[in-house]
Amino acid sequence: MNGPTDETTTPQTAPATQPPQHRPVDDDGTRDIRRERQRENRRRWVAEHPDRVRELNRIWRLEHLESARQQNREQMRRAVVRRRQQEEVRARGRERARLWREAHPERNREYQQRWVEQNRDKIREYYRRYYDNHSAEVNARAIARRDADPERTKQISKEWAERNKERRAEWQRTRRSDPDIYQAELAANAAARRFKRQLSHQGLPPKQLHLATAAERRAHDREADAYFTDSALPEHLRQFTVFAETLTELMLHNGTRMLDFATAYAANRARMGLPPVSAETIAYGRAVELVMQRMRRVDLLTGRDVAAAVRSTQAEVPRIERQQQFDQLVKGVVAHVNRYQVRLGSEAKMENKARAHRGKPQVQAETLVVQIAMKQVSERVPTNRLTADDAREAARIIGLHVSTTPDDRRITVGSPAQGRSLGAR
Template sequence: MNDPSEKAAAARKDLAEHPSVDDAAEKRRQYVAANRDRIRELNRLWRSEHLDRARELNRDSMRRAAARRHREAEVRARGRDRAKRWRVEHPERRREYQQRWVAENREKVREYYNRYYEAHRDEVNARAAARRDADPERTKQITRQWAERNKERRAELQRNRRSDPEIYQSELEANAAARRLKRSLSRAGLPPKLLHATTAAERRANERAADAYFADPSRPEHLRQFTVFAESLTELMLENGARMREFAEAYVLSRARVGLPSVPAETIVHARAVEIIAERMRRVDLLTGRDVAAAVRSTKAEVWRVERQQQFDALVKAIVVHFYRDSGRLEAKAEAENRARAHRGMPRVPVNSVAVQLALQDVIERVPTSRLTKADARTAARIAGLHIATSLEPRDAVGQSVHLRELAE
């Protein structure tokens, strides 16, 4: 056995008789691949004959797998904790490592950024816009600094934009229209057109507010409640406003008699009106204090407009009726006024115009005019004069009497 050739032959014989672990595993894999159906059938038969043992083995296997996953999770958690503590304890080394890695892997960083941007374009743009909107002054400063540092780049971008014939022509037309408007306003003696420059941040804020307003699912019902509430409040004030004001004024006087602080009568009137409408309506759960205040403002404006129109129409009618009822005296006073004007060297005025002015002076104290101004009174006199001039046009006697009776009514 001292001969090397004999030793090699004995080693080969020993390997042939006792194959290695790798060879045994390979043979097992080959056997399993060639006999899958038979192995599956044998496993099924064994499980059916030893069901309790199979379940016990399965439970043991699941317990070992769960314990293994738990150990691996603990190992990973300890590794994360160590890495986190290291980053906290060595911020400078961490920053240096990151900077060095970024400097050494510029292409990878650019590729990672481009890949992320393509997959999350909207999110990246939204975050960038939010950062700009959070500090608009800083954004303007950065923009100005970039423009100052990159004048050539900016000029190149502008040249590239104007290289499109349609864009260039539209800019020329817009500039020409602005110059024409400026010259037209200047010739007419008007101030130049004022434009409010809206920033992108303001436009985005307006868009977000509009989206929040119109995307609210309760908005239609909210608008319905507000519309019904405002219309009902206006209708109530138009029908019962005078009586409610009388009650409110009496209530204010009673408070003053007992020494309580004074409260405006209008406040009491509208508070009571709001209470009445809220009790009548079926639903007011979506209305807020701002909605109620807006409805009260709308009601005040509408009531003022209606009362003003009623007083205006009543004044015109009173002037016309008074003119026809006392036309002789008014015309005589108008003639006397014209004689006085001629005596002072002033031109004559049409008798009917002077008579209408005198009729206005006579009736303005007898009709309510709390909502009217002096300009409204002059307008009422002019309209009454037109009515009177129309009625005095030549016509038959029957038509004249019918028209005068209609005006007096």
């Protein structure tokens, strides 16, 4: 056996079932006929004995492993050369076509237009098939194109509405043909008109609504997805929370001293002719620097995060200081009244006598005691954050505590009439 056997080649040693060979003939035509008959016999035998062919091939490969590998390598080389030649032929054809198109642009355009006119159905089928297979990509590109130029999209929509007034009217008639939908629209319109009249009668401005477009909603959805799918979000929020709380605590404890220093620094800058800077900006800048030095990690914080934390602190510090001053005032006045009740009662009587002498109406002694005590205590405790409403609320709470006995006070504190407990705000 000289080589492997495949479906077109029989082994060299033919089995007993193979038909006998014809006697060679010298005539050329007869020899061709004989060879064709032999090839046909081989093909028929291979088709009738596939298992035998595979077995013979396997045996031959085992006995001639190097020859089989050499044949495989040669076959692969021939295949590579053939593919390279075919690619070169195709490349030369593409290059010739490109040069022809560049040399004859008008003829190329005419050919394309003529082909399009002759194959409208085929083009529609191509478009439909492409859209069926790539509908998501097509819709995404269309949405991105509309979102990139919202003004142009709005203009196109208006132009379409102007061109299709009848179609839009037909759509509206079809929708309102449903009695439930029609009644719901009438009720909504009537409610909107009533609300508008109510605002006008009360002297209030009309209701203002911002109609969010689909592009804005998609942009908001993308930003929300990017925010909530961020793997670093928990650590980012932790750093921001710790930073804001630390900054608030620092300004509560050292805000006054830092503002005094910032005021002096700003005045010194003004004397030196430097551009003016607010003392609050200087104080918060220094506070941010100190908090950055104290925190263990601030690598995920951005400038916007720092600015948001500063704004939060600027709003939170006055509120906390106001609450602290309110609680301190209430507790201080209650303690002052309990300690100097006799003296304050005498001063209240003297105040009523003076009011009677001036022709003013009398005031309850308890109210005067609270007023006198608040005036005396407010000279010792800070009250710069408190307003007139805070003072009246503090006087009401102090009056409730002063006007009751210790036993009644415990009952009053838990009752709804108390309104606010001592020091509550």
